Amino acid sequence: MSTPVPSTSSRRMPVQALHGQTMGTTWSVQFHPETRIDLHALHDAVQACLDRVVAQMSTWEAASDISRYNRSGAGEWFPLADEFHHVLAAALEVAAASDGAYDPTVSPLVAAWGFGAHAATRAVPGQAALQAARARVGWQRVCLDADIRRLRQPGDVALDLSAIAKGYGVDVVANLLRRRGIAAALVEVGGELYGYGTKPDGQPWRVLVESSPEEEADSRELEPRVLLLDGIAVATSGDRWHGFEQDGRRYSHTIDPRTGEPVAHAAAAVTVVASDAMHADAWATALTVMGAEQGHAFALRQGLAARFLVRNTTGLRETVTPAFQRHLAA
Template sequence: MTISPSPSSAHAAHVHALRGQTMGTTWSVQYVSAARPDLHALHDAIQARLDVVVAQMSTWQADADIMRFNRAQAGTSFTLQDDFLQVLKTALEVAATSHGAFDPTLSPLVAAWGFGAHAEGHGRPAMDELIAARTRVGWQQLQLDAVQRCVIQPGGVMLDLSAIAKGYGVDVVARLLRVRGVEAALIEVGGELYGYGRKADGTPWRVLVESSPDEEADSEGLEPRVLALDRLAVATSGDRWHAYTHDGRRYSHTIDPRTGEPVTDAAAAVTVIAADAMHADAWATALTVMGPEEGHAFAVRQDLAARFLQRDAGGLRETMTPAFERHLAA
């Protein structure tokens, strides 16, 4: 995903910037604060907060909480820390509402098709591999007890929250900044964004929604879309960021949990606006799985603010839900 501040949001006076690395990508914060907090202390606090999220939900770290759950024996009751609990609870809610288009247990199928932290060989897996992987996938297998703060490992289920964790990372940074008295900020983790408050000149944070610059350059009539973010988040998913070609066929990293197959008619990009980045992140993935037609119809019914860019013979074709159109900056 490529979402960057628009030219109209050039650094005004008193806008400070911090940057770092997390979740295999980068994070950045632009902020306005009359209190002028210590830059080094604020940077370290942001990095430490994101490190806590990574320690709970990274599938790339063998000692992360999520990997300990994935290795647990069937019937194990696994106690969840606050971040893990909140993200898993939301992931299961989105899974239910999307009728399984979003599924946090998809990891075995993602690996079978050659993607993710535990990727196997590229190309179409053997039928017995697919069958074996599909028996381990299904969000309904999870028994989450939010009151007791635990989830039961049914046996062989592998959680992967990468389609929602970056958005959650944005949200926890926003909360940290507010607690520390930062009046306005634009937070980004791996392209997922949340903005709140006003800059020093009184204007909101304005961002340009993009998909692929080279594709957009070839698409006549595709207007740039600018969003004003004030207590709003935006996330984009699509098939151009992770894909490979094997034996003349292009395989997208977006796997449909309902079929066990890579999405064949994936939109070039799906952008979702929501009140928090965690939900924007998850819904962008779910709508990408559904595809431009099913996804757009679903988003309209659910009043989701979503924009789809679909490839056709003329380049990219854009469709937006009414809720998305209401957010476009004048």
């Protein structure tokens, strides 16, 4: 989660704001219009963009494209809308690059552990149920015909783009605002952000990186981290939002597709900065699945801009990559 930081400038020039709901969360847009704008029409256009993402990629909607694909029969070819194709291609790219730490076919495992749109009871699943779910997971099974933009159902594959679609929603809204001639905006969907242009005071958008305010308040060594967003996005993944406890052990909602189990030592939060929110969203999930140590090492090798917050006996410990450091406000 990241929070916009109010400007400290004394100049009083108008920044407009719009708000709404989507994907089980909220969206907001702050922007600086250079000319008079019909706010009602712009609000409707933003909502329509996000509604289109939901209609194509929400596993919570029975009539969505992704839900209909997941129900399709073995061997059936499924035509893809341009946006769905774009997001799925990016998801498969991150899956390959992360060696399956991010996997858009993880849905059966997520459900087996009691999370997601088709959740079973939140409890440790039996071995038979777990093995059955694992047999259905594997991004390599996805058969995408990029030339014709269609997708083949090999049988029992269930796609879940939840860890990338929200970020993509941020990107499509930012693109809409640019097409409408808005030269500066900060777009947020469920805590994922993209900022471009400068505010009326001439400064880039500033956002405070947060993950767990209560834990951070108790970790006195942690410094507030403010990012400057001008043509870049930020997304955060972590284990504090969902989970359950059984027999004295806490199970995270973040499932490792490679093992079939919740990530054992997930970071409290992983924040990623990228050129678009779609990739920031997916990489935040992938690095969370890898774990703080392996994820940090991977981010260093790949030049990813990432911040890891890890719990220890005294609170939270922070590690950041050099690429992330470069986006921090001085």
